Amino acid sequence: MEKIIYKAGSRGHANHGWLNTHHTFSFASYYDPNRIHFGALRVLNDDKITSGTGFPKHPHENMEIISIPLKGDLAHEDSMGNQAIIKQGDVQVMSAGTGVTHSEFNPNKDMGTEFLQIWVFPNKENIEPRYGQVHYPVEDRKNSFQMVVSPIDGGLDTWIQQDAWFHLADFDKGLEKKYELKKKDNGLFLFLLEGEIEIGGEKLQKRDGIGLLNLEEVNIKANEDAEMLLMEVPLEW
Known part of the structure; x- marks a missing residue:
């Protein structure tokens, strides 16, 4: 097993006032030639948006975009005609495909929004754009791996055009659990949201x-109560 460590303090950082963001991989003005992507995982941004602000309309194409709110709400509007509010416990996916324009903003007047913005390279380009949003109960990830993103044939409405599986998990202190990869030759990227693990x-x-x-598998032990996101992605596609 090979390992690549990404310490929290080594991430790219930008504070635009309305947006305070950390980049695990090269993004916008942050560039590190050794941190362009991890296999098909291209972007992992840890975003905080102040109340009443957000991203104006902007385009995407040929990218699978996943948004996972951690706190507060995120209002979404796109050129496919979708208008939605995503909240903690929701997962949103958008296959940009041939091209889509969307905006995202914090609709609350007195509360910040925190969310993960994740991009994955698709295994098929120029597909028809699509949108999906599902609420996954937080209690279902207690001491368990809760699948929230899958490939097109993975049985979830939040599927993406890639052989990738995302799981959220909340472990109690002292819990040990084994994660088994779904597909041979995939890699696993774990992002720890809270706590401490081994x-x-x-x-x-x-x-x-x-x-x-x-x-093929890896053991995870929670040294403290811990919340995490596991992203299994192809290393080649």
Whole structure:
């Protein structure tokens, strides 16, 4: 098993006033030639948006975009005619395909919004754009891996055009659990949202990440109560 460590403090950072963001991979003005992507995982942004502000309309194409709110609400509007509010517990996917324009903003007047913005390279380009949004009860990830993103044939409405599986998990202190990869030759990227864990012989703390390659399974132990996102993605596609 090979490991790539991404410590929280080593991420790219930009504070635009309305947006305070950290980039695990190169994005916008942050560039590190050693941190362009992890396999098909291209973007992992940890965004905080102040009340009443957000991203104006902007285009995307040939990218699978996943948004996971951690706190507060995020209002979405796109050129496909979708208008929605996504909240904590929701997962939103958007296959940009041949091209889509959308906006995202914090509709609350007295509360910040925190969410993960994730981009994944698709395994098929120029598909018809699509939108999906599902609420996944937080209690269903207690001491368990809750699948929230799958491939097109994975049985979820929040599917993407890639052989990738995302799971959210909340572990109690002391819990040990094994994650088994769904597909041979995929890699696993774990992003720790809260707490402290041990994985692959490494200790991770809040907002640390680790990329794991050449493995079939890995054991995860929670040293503290911990919340995490696991992203299994192809290393080649």
